[in-house]
Amino acid sequence: MGVDTSSGMIERLVRSIRDERSMRLQREVEEKRFRHRTETSERRVFSLGQHFT
Secondary structure (H helix, E strand, O other): OHHHHHHHHHHHHHHHHHHHHHHHHHHHHHHHHHHHHHHHHHHHHHHHHHHOO
16 A cells, blocks of 8 residues: 555656646746747837937
């Protein structure tokens, strides 16, 4: 019974680590998308500003 408990704990730990890694990677993808949109918007604003000077 102790082996089953240890095995179950290890499986839950591994699953938890995988889930955390997956969430972290997803967050990184979302941050990259946000930065890209922000940089694109800033370039457009700068470009528009150039037309009015």
